[in-house]
Amino acid sequence: xxxxxxxxxxxxxxxxxxxxxxxxxxxxxxxxxxxxxxxxxxxxxxxxxxxxxxxxxxxxxxxxxxxxxxxxxxxxxxxxxxxxxxxxxxxxxxxxxxxxxxxxxxxxxxxxxxxxx
Amino acid sequence: xxxxxxxxxxxxxxxxxxxxxxxxxxxxxxxxxxxxxxxxxxxxxxxxxxxxxxxxxxxxxxxxxxxxxxxxxxxxxxxxxxxxxxxxxxxxxxxxxxxxxxxxxxxxxxxxxx
Numbered sequence: 001x002x003x004x005x006x007x008x009x010x011x012x013x014x015x016x017x018x019x020x021x022x023x024x025x026x027x028x029x030x031x032x033x034x035x036x037x038x039x040x041x042x043x044x045x046x047x048x049x050x051x052x053x054x055x056x057x058x059x060x061x062x063x064x065x066x067x068x069x070x071x072x073x074x075x076x077x078x079x080x081x082x083x084x085x086x087x088x089x090x091x092x093x094x095x096x097x098x099x100x101x102x103x104x105x106x107x108x109x110x111x112x113x114x115x116x117x
Numbered sequence: 118x119x120x121x122x123x124x125x126x127x128x129x130x131x132x133x134x135x136x137x138x139x140x141x142x143x144x145x146x147x148x149x150x151x152x153x154x155x156x157x158x159x160x161x162x163x164x165x166x167x168x169x170x171x172x173x174x175x176x177x178x179x180x181x182x183x184x185x186x187x188x189x190x191x192x193x194x195x196x197x198x199x200x201x202x203x204x205x206x207x208x209x210x211x212x213x214x215x216x217x218x219x220x221x222x223x224x225x226x227x228x229x230x231x
Contacts, residue, residue: 036222041208043223044210044222104163
């Protein structure tokens with residue numbers, strides 16, 4: 001079974017400072033990893049994904065994530081946080097069952113990012 | 118980019134009635150759609166996976182007779198909550214797969230059963 005862990009319920013950072021939201025995963029084969037952001041009463045917005053290739057993935061709104069196979073991690077980062085980045089962030093891994101068809105995502109529990117002035 | 122339209126965004130219904138939620142892929146064909154339920158301050162719980170033209174696959178513990186899913190076309194999937202009760206109140210989100218490892222989410226439906 002696939003699983004994702006987001007060890008922090010909340011991350012607090014001052015505007016302008018770098019931010020990191022942690023994610024570790026467990027899969028039996030190669031992981032397909034995703035980050036999504038959710039604003040209140042809204043669906044999920046795609047930030048970035050890792051399928052293969054460079055370990056550093058750049059995504060939307062200045063976010064990036066680093067895939068680390070040895071540590072089974074896929075931490076989300078941003079060099080300079082904005083107050084508008086305050087939201088709920090989800091890490092997800094694609095289920096490897098049913099390869100070749102659309103497979104379901106397994107989500108972490110989410111991390112609330114709070115950016116203050 | 119790919120857009121998934123989910124409607125309604127908010128609905129209030131009386132206990133015992135049924136509610137239908139629609140999920141449409143506007144600019145792509147979605148062979149597979151997923152329905153999630155999200156409780157306050159919690160993660161997304163996958164309820165079922167629907168494939169166009171076939172029966173939905175429900176996750177363990179999800180009542181298929183209560184949460185009816187229909188995926189009659191490549192652009193439309195519907196979730197009907199039958200005989201809704203207050204405990205069914207939640208935030209429901211659909212997602213459509215684009216097949217290239219892309220997943221696009223609807224904006225969600227806040228269901229309140231009174």
